[in-house]
Structures are given as C-alpha cells and as structure tokens.
Amino acid sequence: MIKDTRGQDVVIEGKRPIWQRKIFLGLSVIFLLLSVGYGVMTQAKAQLSIERQALDIARVELGTLVREVSANGKIVAAHAPTVYSPEIGVATLHVKAGDKVHIGQLIVELSSPELSNELKQQQSELARLEGEWQRQKLESRRQALALTKSLDLARVSLDAAERENRRAQLSIKSSLISRIDLEQAEDDFARAKLNYAHAQQEAELGQDTLKFELASAKSRYERQKLVVDEVERRVRNLEVRATVEGIVGNLLVQNKAAVIQNEALMRLVDLSAYEVELQVPESYANELGLAMQVIMRVGAQELVGELSAISPEVNNREVTTRVKFVQHGIKGIRQNQRVLARIQLENKENVLKIKRGPFLNVGGHIAYRLRNNMAHKVPIELGSSSLKDIEVKAGLQEGDEIIVSGYDAFTQADSVLIR
Numbered sequence: 559m560i561k562d563t564r565g566q567d568v569v570i571e572g573k574r575p576i577w578q579r580k581i582f583l584g585l586s587v588i589f590l591l592l593s594v595g596y597g598v599m600t601q602a603k604a605q606l607s608i609e610r611q612a613l614d615i616a617r618v619e620l621g622t623l624v625r626e627v628s629a630n631g632k633i634v635a636a637h638a639p640t641v642y643s644p645e646i647g648v649a650t651l652h653v654k655a656g657d658k659v660h661i662g663q664l665i666v667e668l669s670s671p672e673l674s675n676e677l678k679q680q681q682s683e684l685a686r687l688e689g690e691w692q693r694q695k696l697e698s699r700r701q702a703l704a705l706t707k708s709l710d711l712a713r714v715s716l717d718a719a720e721r722e723n724r725r726a727q728l729s730i731k732s733s734l735i736s737r738i739d740l741e742q743a744e745d746d747f748a749r750a751k752l753n754y755a756h757a758q759q760e761a762e763l764g765q766d767t768l769k770f771e772l773a774s775a776k777s778r779y780e781r782q783k784l785v786v787d788e789v790e791r792r793v794r795n796l797e798v799r800a801t802v803e804g805i806v807g808n809l810l811v812q813n814k815a816a817v818i819q820n821e822a823l824m825r826l827v828d829l830s831a832y833e834v835e836l837q838v839p840e841s842y843a844n845e846l847g848l849a850m851q852v853i854m855r856v857g858a859q860e861l862v863g864e865l866s867a868i869s870p871e872v873n874n875r876e877v878t879t880r881v882k883f884v885q886h887g888i889k890g891i892r893q894n895q896r897v898l899a900r901i902q903l904e905n906k907e908n909v910l911k912i913k914r915g916p917f918l919n920v921g922g923h924i925a926y927r928l929r930n931n932m933a934h935k936v937p938i939e940l941g942s943s944s945l946k947d948i949e950v951k952a953g954l955q956e957g958d959e960i961i962v963s964g965y966d967a968f969t970q971a972d973s974v975l976i977r
Contacts, residue, residue, distance in 0.1 A: 606968060607975040614963035615928060616913040620956045623911050625904035625944045626853075627845075629879075631836035633856065633895040636882070637802055637828035640810075643817040644795040645670050651813045651824075659800040659826065666798035666823050673796070677789045684786050687779040694775040698768040705764040712750075712757035719743075719750035802828040827893065834863060834881040834897050843877045845903050852881045854899040856891055865901070904942060910950040914943065915962030926961040926974065927954065933961055933974040 643649065647670035659665060726743035729735040807825040811817055834854060838846065850865045867880035881899070917925060922940040926933040938953030954960065968974055 606971045607977055608967060610976050613961050613976070614915055615959055616915065616962045618910055618912050618950060618954045618956055618958045618960065620908060620910055623906040623909050623942060623944055623947055623949050624902055625906070625942050626900040626902050627838065627842045628945060629836040629838045629899050629901060631834050631897045631899060633832050633891050633893055633897060634835045635804070635827045635829070635893055636831040636833040638807060638825060639801060640825050641666065641798055641823045643668065643819060643821045643823055644798070645673055645792060646819050647796065647817065649811055649813070649815055649817050649823060651809065653806050655806050655808050657806045659804060659806060661800055661803055663800045664797055665800050665806070668796040668798070668817070670796060673789070673793055677793055680782070680786045680789050684779070684782045687782050691775040691779045694772050698772050701764060701768055705761040709757045709761045712754040716750040716754040719747040723747035798823065800826060802826050804829040832883070832888070832891060832893070833866070834899065836879045836881060836897070836899055837876040838879055838901065840872050840875045840877060842903070843872065846877070846879065846901070851902045852899050853902070854881070854897050856895060856897050859890065861885060861888065900945065906942060906949065910954065910956060911947040912950055912954070912960065913962055914946060914948050916964035917962050918948070920965055925954070926965065926968065928959040928961060928976060931976045933976055935972050
C-alpha cells in the first residue's frame with residue numbers, strides 16, 4: 559500500500575507581506591554579489607593558487623637555538639695500555655688473547671741470564687764493601703785508642719815534670735840543688751807542656767781522619783747498595799704484571815720468543831672506563847672546542863658527555879675526537895658499540911627561530927608569509943642553524959606563519975592564494 563504525503567507537509571501559518579519578501583530577496587542578492595566580488599578581487603590579486611594540503615607551514619617562535627653537528631662513532635676503552643719488555647730476554651706468556659686479567663696478575667715472565675749474573679756480581683761487591691766498612695770501624699777504634707793512649711802518656715809526663723819543677727823551686731830556696739838543676743827541671747816542664755799540646759792536636763786530627771775514612775767506607779757501601787737495589791728492581795720487572803682490570807686485547811709476540819728491551823708484548827683493555835670516538839666532518843673542524851657538550855644515543859640510552867680531545871689531523875675528510883662521559887656508573891655499553899651523537903657547537907637564548915625546510919634551497923633570502931589564506935613573498939635574513947631550526951634575524955616576527963616547504967611550484971610569484 560502506498561503511503562500518502564502527509565508526513566512531508568509543513569503547516570504555513572500565513573504568507574509574509576510583500577515588502578518583507580522584497581527586502582529578504584534584496585539582501586540575498588547583495589550578499590551574493592559581495593561574495594562573488596571578493597572572490598574575483600582575491601583571484602585578481604593572487605598570481606597563483608595552491609592547495610594547503612600540499613604545503614608545510616611553520617610558525618616563527620622565540621626560544622633557545624642549539625646549534626649542533628651530528629657525528630657517528632663507537633665506544634672505545636679509555637685506557638688500553640700496551641705492555642713492553644723491560645729487558646732483553648726470552649718471553650714466557652701466561653695469558654692468551656681475550657683472557658680476563660686482574661691488577662697485579664702475572665702475564666709475562668722474562669728469562670735473562672745476563673741480568674741474573676749481573677745481580678750476583680753486584681751482590682758480591684756489596685758484601686766486600688760491607689766487610690771493608692766493618693773492618694774500617696775496627697781500625698778506627700784501634701787508632702782512636704792509640705791516640706788516647708798517647709795523649710794520656712803526654713798528660714802523665716806533664717804532671718811529672720810539673721811536680722819536679724815545683725820541687726826544684728823549693729829546693730833552690732834552701733840551697734839544696736844547684737842553679738843548673740833548677741834550670742833542667744824548668745826545661746823538662748816546658749818540654750812536657752809542649753808534648754802534651756802536640757798530643758792534643760794529633761788526637762783531634764787523628765779523630766777527624768778516622769771519621770773521614772769511616773764515612774768514605776760507608777759511602778762506598780751505600781752506593782753499591784743502590785746499585786744492587788737497581789739490579790734487583792730490574793730482575794723483579796722480569797715478571798710483568800697487569801696494570802689494569804680488564805682483558806688481553808691482542809698478543810704482539812709469540813710464546814718463548816726472544817725479545818729486545820722496550821719491545822711491545824701485548825695490549826690490555828681496561829673495561830672499567832670507556833670513552834667515545836667520534837668522526838666529525840672536516841667542515842666543522844675549526845668550530846670544535848674542548849669541553850663542548852655532546853648528546854649521545856647508545857642503543858636505547860641517551861647519554862651526556864663532553865669533548866676531551868680533538869685530533870690535529872684530518873683523515874678521509876673527517877676529524878677524530880674523543881668524548882668522555884659525564885655520568886658515572888654507566889651500564890649496558892660494550893667496546894666498539896655504535897654511537898650516534900650530536901655535538902652542541904652553540905647555544906643561543908631568546909632568538910627568533912623557524913623550522914628548517916626545503917625553502918632554504920632558494921638561498922634563505924626570501925620566504926612566503928601566510929596571512930588570511932594569502933602567502934606573500936617577503937625578504938628575510940637568517941643566522942645560525944641547528945639540525946631542526948634556523949635563526950631568523952630580520953623580516954619576520956614572533957607568531958608569523960611561513961611556508962617552509964619547497965618553492966619550486968611558486969614560480970617566483972609575489973603572492974599565492976592558499977586554498
């Protein structure tokens with residue numbers, strides 16, 4: 559059964575007056591004419607029309623511009639000392655490449671018969687000089703005793719002569735002795751005084767001589783002791799021990815090989831301290847500086863470091879740099895692990911910046927600023943650039959929107975309508 563049209567009917571209470579319908583119709587015509595006129599004027603003003611979806615639009619912002627350079631590198635050991643042979647000899651290796659080593663562990667032992675023989679000779683000479691020193695001590699005591707004896711005898715003779723002189727003085731008053739006997743007693747007393755004075759001087763000189771000879775013997779002994787200590791140190795160094803906690807990197811000599819002094823034996827790798835080795839493009843070499851901050855991504859970790867060394871030479875149009883970590887206790891990193899890094903060359907605050915884009919291909923001297931669906935070409939001046947943003951020095955203000963995609967389709971038009 560076909561339904562009727564009662565559901566589509568609308569009840570009209572009454573017809574509008576003719577003057578209201580004329581006014582409504584006039585306003586509609588005016589609005590239509592204005593819309594068409596605006597579109598015609600806009601189309602006439604714009605030299606080109608492009609869809610918005612085909613463009614990349616960015617806003618000029620005020621903020622901090624971090625100028626960076628990207629670089630690739632790898633994790634390396636901060637300490638990888640090379641072990642050298644301290645003497646000439648035959649090397650016996652106690653470790654293999656890849657073995658773990660601890661500080662103080664014996665890794666290489668050298669056999670040097672010449673050095674062992676030299677140690678025995680020097681020890682024998684030391685024993686001889688020690689015997690001479692001890693003998694000199696005994697001789698000094700014996701000579702000191704003889705000097706003391708001579709001084710004492712001279713003192714006894716002086717006392718005896720003094721008594722005889724006093725007795726002669728008393729006897730001459732009583733006329734018991736002759737004048738000649740008195741003079742003889744006085745001469746004997748003077749001679750005894752002179753002998754005692756000389757004995758004192760000889761004793762002092764003898765003591766000084768004995769001290770000098772004893773000190774000379776002791777000095778020869780101590781000098782030889784230093785020689786023996788040095789040879790013993792060289793013999794101890796024949797046992798080469800690890801200086802780091804880590805692993806054996808690679809062996810540079812074969813087991814039981816004859817080596818010369820200062821020949822490289824092996825390389826150790828310290829696994830407790832790491833650094834990053836980065837390769838930076840040559841164009842940024844003059845801008846690099848020590849202590850620059852570096853943001854690194856190692857696996858899933860983002861780590862912070864700073865430049866600690868910059869190579870003075872360029873290889874394959876790249877400069878090698880070293881980065882040390884700022885954090886402590888870093889875990890989960892391995893030697894030769896790949897690193898992606900950003901070196902912060904410059905940090906500017908409170909600057910106008912815009913997102914980087916293909917619009918820079920035209921030289922960075924112009925941009926299309928977007929206002930009311932119209933893009934107008936304006937001259938601009940750009941400054942420092944980072945990996946994401948670029949500094950705006952002149953031509954734009956904060957909040958302006960510009961087209962940062964390529965301008966190939968704009969054909970150098972002064973204005974473009976954005977649909």
